[in-house]
Amino acid sequence: MNIHEYQGKEILKSFGVRVQEGIVAETPEQAVEAASTLKEQTGTGWWVVKAQIHAGGRGKGGGVKLAKSLEEVQEKAAKIIGMQLVTPQTGPEGKKVNKVLIAQDVYYPGASEHKEFYMSVLLDRATGRNIIMYSPEGGMDIEEVAAKTPDKIFKEEVDPKVGLQAFQARKVAFNFGLEGAAFKEMVKFVSALYKAYEGTDSSLFEINPVLKTSDDKIMAVDAKVNLDDNALYRHPDYAAMRDLAEEDPTEVEAGKSNLNYVKLDGNVGCMVNGAGLAMATMDIIKLAGGEPANFLDVGGTASAKTVEAAFHIILQDPNVKAILINIFGGIVRCDRVAQGVIDAYQNIGDIKVPIIVRLQGTNAEEAKKLIDESGLQVYSAIALQEAADLVTEVLKN
Ligand code: GDP
Ligand code: MN
Numbered sequence: 308m309n310i311h312e313y314q315g316k317e318i319l320k321s322f323g324v325r326v327q328e329g330i331v332a333e334t335p336e337q338a339v340e341a342a343s344t345l346k347e348q349t350g351t352g353w354w355v356v357k358a359q360i361h362a363g364g365r366g367k368g369g370g371v372k373l374a375k376s377l378e379e380v381q382e383k384a385a386k387i388i389g390m391q392l393v394t395p396q397t398g399p400e401g402k403k404v405n406k407v408l409i410a411q412d413v414y415y416p417g418a419s420e421h422k423e424f425y426m427s428v429l430l431d432r433a434t435g436r437n438i439i440m441y442s443p444e445g446g447m448d449i450e451e452v453a454a455k456t457p458d459k460i461f462k463e464e465v466d467p468k469v470g471l472q473a474f475q476a477r478k479v480a481f482n483f484g485l486e487g488a489a490f491k492e493m494v495k496f497v498s499a500l501y502k503a504y505e506g507t508d509s510s511l512f513e514i515n516p517v518l519k520t521s522d523d524k525i526m527a528v529d530a531k532v533n534l535d536d537n538a539l540y541r542h543p544d545y546a547a548m549r550d551l552a553e554e555d556p557t558e559v560e561a562g563k564s565n566l567n568y569v570k571l572d573g574n575v576g577c578m579v580n581g582a583g584l585a586m587a588t589m590d591i592i593k594l595a596g597g598e599p600a601n602f603l604d605v606g607g608t609a610s611a612k613t614v615e616a617a618f619h620i621i622l623q624d625p626n627v628k629a630i631l632i633n634i635f636g637g638i639v640r641c642d643r644v645a646q647g648v649i650d651a652y653q654n655i656g657d658i659k660v661p662i663i664v665r666l667q668g669t670n671a672e673e674a675k676k677l678i679d680e681s682g683l684q685v686y687s688a689i690a691l692q693e694a695a696d697l698v699t700e701v702l703k704n
Contacts, residue, residue: 308534311359313408314548315512315530322503324496325526327518329410331359338384339377341409353412356383360402361553363515363531364394370404373412380409405552413528417521423528424483425449426497427513428504431464439463439475439501443483446516471501485519492525500527507545508538557620564616566605573598575698576621576630576660578614580605580639588633595695597702600627610639611647618651622658629661629701631694636668645674649681661686661701665694 310318316326328349330341342354358370365371370392374380384407393401414421423446431438442460444452453460461482463475473494480493496517504512511533518528539546551559561568567582575597579585582604589599601621605613614632621630634644648664665688666674678687686701688694 308536308539308546308549309361309553310532310534310545310548311361311406311408311550312357312530313359313406315532316527318507318532318545319500319503319512319527319530322506323499324503325492325524326530327410327413327526327528329357329408331406331408332384333388333406335381335385335388338388338407338409339381342374342377342380345409345411349411351411353415354380355410355412356380356387357408357410358387358390358392358404359406359408360392360394360397360404361550362392362394362396362402363529364396365392368392368394368397368401370394384409402553413518413520413526415521419521419523421521422483422519423516424519425452425515426479426500426517427511427515428501428509429511429513431462434464436467437465437501437504439465439471439479439497441479441482449515465501470505471498473498476501483519487523489519489523489525492523493519496525496527507532508535508541509533510535557623561603561616561620564613564620566603566613566617566620568604568617568620569602570624571599571601572626573600574626574628574702576600576603576624576627578603578605578617578621578630578632578634580634584633584635588631591691591695592631592698595699595702597629597698600624605634610643611650614644614647615651615654618655618658622655622660627660629663629698631698632662632664632666633691633694634664634666634668636666636670636674640670641666641668641674642670642677645677648685649677649683652681652683652685658684661704663688663694663697663701665689665691667691 313331319326332338332341354374356372358365372383374383387407390404391401392404425442425445427440440462444459465471476494476497479497480490485493513531514527516528518526575592577588579588585604592599605617663686671689675687678685686697
């Protein structure tokens with residue numbers, strides 16, 4: 308699950324990571340109020356107005372603006388709230404901004420230069436260990452740094468038996484070229500960030516930039532946090548941070564019915580039980596000359612209710628020219644699934660696309676008979692190839 312920058316920063320703060328202070332706002336009036344409060348709390352006289360969407364690259368798209376007075380805060384918040392923000396990560400249609408974070412300006416001049424670093428904590432699947440990935444080239448596109456100057460990206464692997472060691476945190480600070488107070492602050496920052504990553508059961512914490520201020524403080528200016536869905540039951544307070552407005556509405560609806568649905572660009576809708584079978588079915592569709600319109604795993608127990616919910620979701624996609632239902636009857640009996648398909652078909656009514664049902668496993672023959680005798684526009688098959696051929700045939704018409 309993804310969360311907003313302001314929520315990520317709240318979490319970081321609770322683990323003792325220094326962050327650029329900010330207050331979230333949903334209207335220009337709230338933004339001005341937030342800016343005043345921040346002035347009292349931090350003494351700042353300048354602010355940054357930051358669009359809160361689940362995508363990075365906001366600065367490049369015009370979603371991060373410096374404001375040098377309360378009037379400018381009001382002005383810039385009014386401009387950003389409600390805008391359709393396009394960044395390199397949103398796709399051309401962009402994302403609607405509903406909230407802004409009003410943050411203290413931390414790029415103020417001082418005794419030394421400020422510096423931007425990159426740091427993330429994530430699981431390295433190759434070694435099965437958590438790593439801290441970091442680079443002195445922060446603030447900008449880390450993908451570009453990785454492509455052009457891979458020697459500027461460092462990795463520190465954490466042994467799960469002993470956890471992050473103090474010498475490792477010092478190594479990070481050393482590789483950043485820090486000294487004195489900034490060095491000490493960075494050691495604390497790395498340790499606290501790693502604790503936050505572990506303590507929240509996250510799969511990613513990415514801080515870009517980590518800022519060294521001109522008075523040698525180290526802080527998180529941005530926060531991209533990816534919480535592990537499978538661990539959310541242990542963190543109801545984080546689960547409550549979910550922002551449905553940021554997610555694909557069809558995928559949200561699918562989630563409510565316990566369906567694993569991912570929308571794709573093709574023309575053949577799929578309804579399958581089991582993720583592996585769903586992948587194989589998508590391959591078969593491609594081999595037969597079609598393109599899958601979605602990935603949809605209805606789970607182990609495909610009841611009439613789940614089948615109906617799945618139909619509703621697939622049929623919302625205007626590109627769908629045929630639907631292939633591929634169910635293996637192991638725990639669930641094929642005849643019950645067949646009855647479910649027939650019931651759902653009749654309940655929804657007015658289904659215009661041809662449906663091909665391939666049922667294999669327990670009571671497959673009975674299931675085929677039920678479908679063939681239902682009098683509906685449903686083609687039945689037992690063998691997968693047979694089903695694929697039917698898809699090719701209906702796509703021709
Ligand atoms: P992203 O573009 O979505 O990654 O958003 P960030 O939170 O990383 O902000 C983008 C950029 O805005 C940063 O790299 C900074 O250059 C700039 N920025 C962020 N906070 C401040 C601030 O307090 N003052 C100034 N002057 N610039 C800031
Ligand atoms: Mn950033």
